[in-house]
Amino acid sequence: MITRKLMTVDDVADYLNKPKGWVYGNWKAEQIPFRKVGQSLRCRPTDLDRWLDEQGAE
Template sequence: MQDKRLMTVNELADYLAVKPAWIYNNHRALGIPSRKVGGSLRFRLSEVDRWLDRECPVAA
């Protein structure tokens, strides 16, 4: 079963090991899958993982 949990900007920043400001500044330009819930950005872990696999391939 896929993880349907929604993460906050801070949780995603921790997951990606970046600062929350990086998420805010780059989520649209990089196409990080997101949604607005009550005016706040949220990210589904399974969608972010798919995005990472597609957009950030493993270095050789």
């Protein structure tokens, strides 16, 4: 069985050392690559790292 961990908003906030409000704001602005899973937001660690790399290139 393959298990992939999806990050929650709390996980992303901790990882980025940012408040949850900042994370939600960037999701609403379609910046952070979250996906809706039911009523929850989830992000793949690889997608978040790719997004971070792209932010550094700007």
